[in-house]
Amino acid sequence: MEPLKTRNYGDKGPEAKIQKAIVAMLKQKGWYVKRMVGNAFQFGVPDLYCTHKVFGPRWVEVKLPGMKGSRFTKAQLIDFPLICANGHGVWVLTGATQREYEKLKKPPNWYQYLKVMKG
Secondary structure (H helix, E strand, C coil): CCCCCCCCCHHHCHHHHHHHHHHHHHHHCCCEEEECCCCCCCCCCCCEEEEECCCEEEEEEECCHHHCCCCCCHHHHHHHHHHHHCCCCEEEECCCCHHHHHHHHCCCCHHHHHHHHHC
């Protein structure tokens, strides 16, 4: 599979700004957060790997609110179900708010955003 070519905003794009705020919020709440850097060998991997002594590990994908301007790549649509089928989840967060944070305490939610993409 060829990596999907997307616009690269680097660390200044809208998702990057949200991601930075989410990382700061999670660290403040006691999470260890590792930012995953996508490249030709790592496409399809969620944006963040997070772990917490109470809540355990979480793969987190950052998207824009309402998926406006965000989408899942072809590789993510292949890899996310495989990650979940093998015992781990993928959580989508769209901001650094308490409401978004509460999603990490619930079952993985990435697939719920597929409906938003089609709407």
